[in-house]
Structures are given as C-alpha cells and as structure tokens.
Amino acid sequence: MRPISFSIEKEHPGSLARAGVLHTEHGDIKTPAFVAVGTKATVKGISSAQFSELGVQTIIANTYHLYLSPGEQTVEKAGGVGKFMGFSGPTMTDSGGFQVFSLGEGFGKKLSKFLPENASQEEGVSVYNEELATSHGKLAIVDEDGVSFTSHINGSLHRFTPERSIEIQHALGADIIFAFDECTSPAADYEYQKEAMDRTHRWAVRSLAAHRQNFEKNKQQGIYGIVQGGRFADLRIESAKTLANMDFDGYGIGGSFSKADILGILDTVDRELPKDKPRHLLGIGEPEDIFIGVAAGIDTFDCVLPTRNGRSGGIYTNNGKLLVENAEYKEDFSPLDTECDCSVCKQFSRAYIHHLFRSKEMLGPTLASMHNIYFLTHLVERIRASILDDNFEKFRDEFLGKYKR
RNA sequence: GCGUCGGUGGCAGAGUGGUCAAUUGCAAUUGGCUGUAAACCAAUCGCCCUUGCGGCUACGUAGGUUCGAAUCCUACCCGGCGCA
Numbered sequence: 001m002r003p004i005s006f007s008i009e010k011e012h013p014g015s016l017a018r019a020g021v022l023h024t025e026h027g028d029i030k031t032p033a034f035v036a037v038g039t040k041a042t043v044k045g046i047s048s049a050q051f052s053e054l055g056v057q058t059i060i061a062n063t064y065h066l067y068l069s070p071g072e073q074t075v076e077k078a079g080g081v082g083k084f085m086g087f088s089g090p091t092m093t094d095s096g097g098f099q100v101f102s103l104g105e106g107f108g109k110k111l112s113k114f115l116p117e118n119a120s121q122e123e124g125v126s127v128y129n130e131e132l133a134t135s136h137g138k139l140a141i142v143d144e145d146g147v148s149f150t151s152h153i154n155g156s157l158h159r160f161t162p163e164r165s166i167e168i169q170h171a172l173g174a175d176i177i178f179a180f181d182e183c184t185s186p187a188a189d190y191e192y193q194k195e196a197m198d199r200t201h202r203w204a205v206r207s208l209a210a211h212r213q214n215f216e217k218n219k220q221q222g223i224y225g226i227v228q229g230g231r232f233a234d235l236r237i238e239s240a241k242t243l244a245n246m247d248f249d250g251y252g253i254g255g256s257f258s259k260a261d262i263l264g265i266l267d268t269v270d271r272e273l274p275k276d277k278p279r280h281l282l283g284i285g286e287p288e289d290i291f292i293g294v295a296a297g298i299d300t301f302d303c304v305l306p307t308r309n310g311r312s313g314g315i316y317t318n319n320g321k322l323l324v325e326n327a328e329y330k331e332d333f334s335p336l337d338t339e340c341d342c343s344v345c346k347q348f349s350r351a352y353i354h355h356l357f358r359s360k361e362m363l364g365p366t367l368a369s370m371h372n373i374y375f376l377t378h379l380v381e382r383i384r385a386s387i388l389d390d391n392f393e394k395f396r397d398e399f400l401g402k403y404k405r
Numbered sequence: 406g407c408g409u410c411g412g413u414g415g416c417a418g419a420g421u422g423g424u425c426a427a428u429u430g431c432a433a434u435u436g437g438c439u440g441u442a443a444a445c446c447a448a449u450c451g452c453c454c455u456u457g458c459g460g461c462u463a464c465g466u467a468g469g470u471u472c473g474a475a476u477c478c479u480a481c482c483c484g485g486c487g488c489a
Contacts, residue, residue, distance in 0.1 A: 039441050060440070098440045110446085113439055139442075152442040183440070226440090254440065283440035304441050311444050314437090327434070365444050 004175060004222035004249055006031075006278040006299070012387050016270055016297030019387040022250075022278050024090040024175035025220065026082060029057045031278065032294050032387075034285070034380040035092065035302035036373055040065045041075070041085040044307045045366040046373065048087040053343060054370060055377030058089055060302045063168050064096035064160070068151055072171035080173025091174040092302075095165045095207070097181035097200075097226065097254065098283065100147050104140035105185035113283055115186040115231055115258040142182055144199065162206035170217040176280075178252055179207035181226040186256035193230040200228045201242050208246055222249035224280060227269055231258040236265050240272035250278040253298070262289065266296035273297075287316070287379055287403055291396045294383055306376045310369030313357045316376065320403050324368065329354040342374035 008020040022029040036043045036051075038059035046054070061081045066072060078084035082091040105111070139150040146161030165180035181200040184193055204225045211223045225248035229235030243251060251273050257265060266281070273279060278299045284290070285303020293301060306316065313325035317337035322329075324336065335345035336353065344353075344367045356364030379399075386395035 035440095037441070044441080045444075062441080065441080092440095094440050099442085101440095103442065107442070110437095178440080181440095252440075280440090285439055289439070301439095303439055304443090305439055308438060308441065308443070308445080312438080312446090323436080360444080362444070 002222060002249055003218075003220050004278075006250070006276065008276070010388050012390070012392050014393065015295040016267065017294045017387050017392055018297065018299070019384045020278070020299060022090075022299065024222070026088060026090040026175055027057075029090055029300065030381075030384060031299040032290075032380050032384050033057050033300045034290070034376045035060050035280070035300050036377070037302050037304045037307065038085065039304075040069070041081050043369075043373065045311065045362075045369040046307070048085050050370065051087060051089065054374045055381060056089075056373060057377070058091060058300075059085075059087065060092040060094055061085075061172065061174065062094050062096065062099075063165055063172065064099040064149070066093075066172055067096070067168050068153060068158075072168045076171040076173065082174070090176070092176040092280075093169045093172050093174040093178065094282070095169065095178040095180040095226075096147075096160050097165075097178070098183045099149065100140050100142060100181075101183035101185060103149060103152060104138050104142065104147075105188070107138045107140070111185060111187065113183075113186060113256045115256060142196075142199075144202075146180075147182075162203040163210045166207050166210040166214075166223075170211075170214055170221070174221065176222050176224060176250065177211070179204045179223060179225045179248070181228060181254055183255050184228070184230055186231065186258075188230060190232055190235075193228075193232055194235055197228045197230075197235050197239050200226065201239065204243060204246060204248075208248060224248055224250040224252045224278075226252040226254040226282070227273075228255045230255050231261070231265070233261070233265050233268060236269045237272055240269045244273050248277070250280065252280045252282050254282040263292045263296060266293060266298065270297035285376065287376075288400065290376075290380060291383070291400065294380075294387075294392070295396075301380065303376070306372035307369045310372040311365040313353075313364070313368060314372075315368055316372050318399070318402055320405060324350055324354050325357040326354075336368075336371050337375065340371065340375065342371050342378075344368075344371040344374070 003025055005023045006020055008018050011018045020031045022031055036056045036059045039062040041061050043059060066075055075081055075084050082088065139152055141148045146159060149158045149160060151158060162180040169177035180203050182196045184196045208223060212218050225243040225246055227239045227243055229239040253269060270279060279297060280300040281293045281298040283303060284293060285301050285305050290301055313323050315322050315324050315336050318339045329350040332350040334350055336350055337345055348367060353364055353367055386392045
C-alpha cells in the first residue's frame, strides 16, 4: 500500500478531464485542485490559519529554498514542512529542478516558462541583483551527475544531485515529493532539450531508486516523476512513455510550453501516462491554462501567480483581471470581485485596498493574495463540480466568455 | 532697512555659457509577472504634431551681454539666515 493513492470519481466523456480524490496520510485532496505555492514554507502574505477559509487543500514548498534556509534538518526537527508552518493538511515539495532554470539559464533574464508568441528570445534584461548577476552570470551549472548552485542569498556554493534532492525532501517530509529534474529554458533548441530530457530520465531513475531505498520514507511519502521535453511534442511523448514505465506514484509535467500548442502537448502526454495515477502540472495557473490542463487530464496545478500578482495589486475576478492600484479604483467602493464570496470581498472595497497599496501598507498585498488564492482554488473547485455534473464545457465557455470579454 | 545666501519641471534636488526639455530620487500614469532570485520589474512622465537626432514654450519676473544663457550682468519680486 502506497502512502498516497488516487481514486477517480468521474471521468468526463468528451475529454481526458476527470474528478477524483488524492488520498494522503495528511488528508484527501479533491481533484482537480489548485495547489498553493509555499516555496519557503509560507504562502507569501497568508497565514496557514487561513488556508481552510481560502479553500487551500494543499501547498507545495521548495527543496532548494528550505535547504538554504532554515536547512532541511531544522524542518525535520519541527516535524516536517507542514507541521513547521502550522498546516495539518497534505503537502508537496518541489525538487529544486525549477531552480536549475531560474538560477541557470533564466538568471538575470526576462524569461518565463512560456515561449513568447513572436519570440526573439533574450530580449530585455532585468537583473534583480546586478552584483550577483555580473559576478556569476548564472547561479546554476548542470552536469551529468547533478547541478552546482551558487546561493542567490550569499553566493555560497552548493551541490544538488538526484540523491541529495530526495534526501532533503525526505527530511522536509512532505506527502508528495518530486524527482530531481532539469527544467530547461523555453529558448532551448531541440538538441539541448533532448539532451536535458534524457538526463532528466536518468535522474528520474536515480531519484526513484533513492526514494524506494529508504524504507521508512518510502512508506510515508509518494514520489512523482517529471515529464520534460519542452515545447517539442515528440520529446514530450517520449518522456511520458519513459517515465510511465518507471512506476512513480504520480507524474508531474514540467518545463516550458509554447502558448499555442499547450493543449495538444498535454493531451498527448497524458494519454501516455498511466490513467490511474495523479498528474500534476507544474507551475501553470492562469485560468485559461487551467481549463486546458483539466481537459487534458491534469489533476493538480500549482502556480505563483495568485500570490505574485496579488502582491503587486493584480486581482483575479470573474470579469477578468484588474490592477487595483490603478487610478480608476480610488473611489470604487465595490468589492474586488462582485461575484466573489471570499472574506476579503465581503468586508473590503477596491477603494480601501487601492489605498493600502498606494500607502504601501502590508495588508494590501495580503488581502489581494487572499482573494486571488480563494479565486483560484474556487475556480478549480467549480471546474471539479462541473465535471461531476457533466457540464464541464458549458462551465468553461461561460466562465471564459466573461473572463476574457 | 542693511548684509548675506537662495529661487530649476507635482515635490525634493543636480546642473553653473553650447551636445539641456534639463542627471537622480520620490510622486504620478500605464503595463508585465505561469514548479517565487520578485512586498518586484518595465515603459511613459512640459505642450503640439505627419513621433522626428521635428516644432513650440520653459529653469522667480523684466531687461541686457553673447553667434549661443538654467548658467554671466542689471533691476525688481519672493524666501531663509544674520544685524538693526
């Protein structure tokens, strides 16, 4: 008996969409589900005490960040990442594979996971820490055995291998851990993408072995393998097939996509993955993309956008996104989203939150993040309900019709 | 009243004869963010237009010197400080 198991409640006839329950030792996750990102054992700006009110069933923390601070041993002594942050529900940890990209090829550049539409890559350079960027160029260097990181905090040198990532994730103690992978730049060419994918497969074997070898942890934590292959459909399929043969407890789909064919790629990928195992789409979370993911059989999503946007006043509403800091909301005393039932919308106005942002009061980002998290978790909850009610497409079309007006 | 220092774009504050419509910060306006290097980043920020190494008006006010003035001179107005 594995520590996590997945049961499908309902499969949607017209697509790969399904509604299910992901069982863990810390509770069930009703899927599809939105996973709040809690990189450093905190969903930025939001207390774990608010999770249930916000519809947060589960969070995903980060191996690299918690390893650097406070150190995985501290988290282990605390009783694991969930207990450490005062959350009793299910948790996940990402392996640090994304940092191979964000501190490597992505460092100092304005690159997202998505390949821009008419992309000439490497355009704007926005350096957050110019000194670090110029002295190191990039902070992550990949080789066959693993990745060498220069800490973005103090420049110290660190080494991650698949075995080390798993060891740290054992200490962090989340219910679901991820194999150590290489998240490539969306700008990477086919040749490099294939090379990185093959390496990720070798690392997947090692990650899985490292986990299964640890008797104790193997009984407590489930492990997901991560499909790579970038924007190339044939690589994606190859990756999915390869990983499907490895008997992971679930599958993550990582890396970059081109906006145009994300649906097609996800759809074919998920057809290669075992149907009865949960699939997590890493780092994707715009409402449009979530519908696409669900239709392609994704069960869980995580994304920084609700909190990152929230921190700078970007608000999700049923009628699209708005920037609450904009002048037009100065005296708009309506709630952020008139159709939202969250505690923020019940109690506060756009004008007030606008004022908080203008005055640089920390409550502004907090309220905005709370609303956004609620918005996303409940959007996915509504999607789940629509699958159970057999009207997924209808709900999708209605929602997007309004949202994208 | 005398002396002295100073008056620059919404604010603060650079500039002290040409490449200055004027550095920089803040404010303002708008946009971006997809496994968090992010409470962040970017663009715009005198007026006009056919958006150009374009035209016009600008550095307290009015004159003057000069090929050329935010920068030099004179007078006046206003403010700080000192002395009466």
